[in-house]
Amino acid sequence: MQAWVIGNWKQNPATSKDVNTLLDNLLVASEDRGADNPYCHLMVAPSCVHLAAVSARLQNASIQVSAQNISAHSATVGAYTGDCSAQQVADAGASWTLLGHSERRQYHHESNDSLLAKLNCAFAQGLGVVLCIGETQEEYDAKQTISVLDEQLTVVESLLQTDSVQTQALAERLIIAYEPVWAIGTGKVPTVSEVSATHQHIKQQIASFAPKSPEVTVLYGGSVNADNADSFAASAMIDGALVGGASLKADSFLAIADAFSRAKG
Numbered sequence: 001m002q003a004w005v006i007g008n009w010k011q012n013p014a015t016s017k018d019v020n021t022l023l024d025n026l027l028v029a030s031e032d033r034g035a036d037n038p039y040c041h042l043m044v045a046p047s048c049v050h051l052a053a054v055s056a057r058l059q060n061a062s063i064q065v066s067a068q069n070i071s072a073h074s075a076t077v078g079a080y081t082g083d084c085s086a087q088q089v090a091d092a093g094a095s096w097t098l099l100g101h102s103e104r105r106q107y108h109h110e111s112n113d114s115l116l117a118k119l120n121c122a123f124a125q126g127l128g129v130v131l132c133i134g135e136t137q138e139e140y141d142a143k144q145t146i147s148v149l150d151e152q153l154t155v156v157e158s159l160l161q162t163d164s165v166q167t168q169a170l171a172e173r174l175i176i177a178y179e180p181v182w183a184i185g186t187g188k189v190p191t192v193s194e195v196s197a198t199h200q201h202i203k204q205q206i207a208s209f210a211p212k213s214p215e216v217t218v219l220y221g222g223s224v225n226a227d228n229a230d231s232f233a234a235s236a237m238i239d240g241a242l243v244g245g246a247s248l249k250a251d252s253f254l255a256i257a258d259a260f261s262r263a264k265g
């Protein structure tokens with residue numbers, strides 16, 4: 001299975017000029033590396049406002065583009081002020097979207113119902129989905145990680161009861177990103193064996209919903225950087241990384257991709 005390393009740029013960079021500088025560095029550094037990362041897909045998720053420009057610049061590069069979110073209200077158009085539909089982000093050049101990031105759950109109170117609506121909108125427009133799940137520090141301390149993840153994964157079970165995705169296509173269209181909330185942007189990370197056991201559980205849980213589906217890709221996210229990427233990449237259960245802070249510098253982002261490429265090659 002080819003690994004995935006995905007950069008979540010969040011509400012960064014500040015200006016179009018800074019976006020272009022980051023892209024310049026990314027393109028130069030990935031060219032310098034020669035044959036790209038044959039064992040690792042690369043993707044970046046810029047803010048909605050930069051999506052079209054980033055997609056245009058990456059059109060001939062082997063770096064895919066993802067949105068960070070889409071509207072739950074409609075896959076296409078409608079009177080939903082402030083929202084961007086799946087159709088609009090696909091038209092801007094995105095082929096994937098992140099959904100359910102903990103910052104969306106925290107600041108926008110995203111529920112399983114709205115995530116299910118978003119998943120259906122994404123699939124209706126041919127977008128793949130990186131579904132983010134993870135427990136808070138309190139839940140981790142109370143040893144509730146698995147029950148929290150199981151509750152968040154019920155959205156996948158519900159999805160399979162709709163018509164929008166065929167069970168066989170699930171593994172091609174859906175990536176799960178396990179991101180403990182307490183590890184995001186904090187420099188704190190769970191041990192590789194904790195992450196591996198959690199990923200094994202996630203894979204088993206999805207397999208129980210969709211026994212005929214090939215194994216789903218599960219990424220780890222939370223303070224991954226150029227120094228710790230090798231240790232996560234060494235686990236057979238960790239199929240890649242969703243990277244926040246370290247994706248805003250081309251060198252650290254590509255060093256993480258190199259670590260996964262080496263380990264999975």
Ligand code: PEP
Nearest residue numbers: 184185221222223244245
């Ligand atoms: C994220 O927000 O998805 C993330 C993993 O952030 P960071 O790498 O900065 O912890």
